[in-house]
Amino acid sequence: MIAPDGESADLIQQGLRIYGMVKEQKEKKKKKNHAHVDQKGRDNAAALSQTGNDNYGLIFQRGHDHTAAVAQEGENNAFGLFQFGRKTNLDVSQAGRGQVGLVLQGGW
Numbered sequence: 001m002i003a004p005d006g007e008s009a010d011l012i013q014q015g016l017r018i019y020g021m022v023k024e025q026k027e028k029k030k031k032k033n034h035a036h037v038d039q040k041g042r043d044n045a046a047a048l049s050q051t052g053n054d055n056y057g058l059i060f061q062r063g064h065d066h067t068a069a070v071a072q073e074g075e076n077n078a079f080g081l082f083q084f085g086r087k088t089n090l091d092v093s094q095a096g097r098g099q100v101g102l103v104l105q106g107g108w
Contacts, residue, residue: 009100013056016078016100020056033057033072041066052077059083063107074099083107 004012020034033050035057041064048057049071056078059068065087070079073095080102081090088107 004100004102012080012102013076013078013098013100016056016058016080019058037061039066050077066107070094072099081105 020036023034023036032053033055035048035050037046037048037059039046039061041062043064044061044066045068046059046061047069048059050057052072052074054076055072055074057070057072058080059070060082061068063083063085066083067089068081068083069091070081071093072079075097077094077096077099079092079094079100081092082103083090083105085107088105090103090105092101092103094101
């Protein structure tokens with residue numbers, strides 16, 4: 001798990017924002033909150049819940065039997081979760097303003 005702060009947090013948050021904006025442009029939808037789930041494999045489960053404004057959430061899963069849940073409340077929060085391999089699990093909750101998180105998980 002990566003819990004960045006300072007300049008590192010700013011860079012990760014900007015990267016997730018850029019990713020969200022690109023996806024939004026491709027989908028041509030106007031949203032206050034931006035969420036994206038990308039899964040390849042089998043028996044994966046993901047949930048994203050966001051309230052507030054300008055939150056960015058991403059769940060990226062490759063492999064099988066992954067579960068993930070990301071919940072964000074507040075404003076300007078960003079979280080990216082990347083799971084690879086098999087049978088990884090993560091539940092994350094962020095609240096407040098300007099929170100940033102990034103998790104890279106692998107299971108074998």
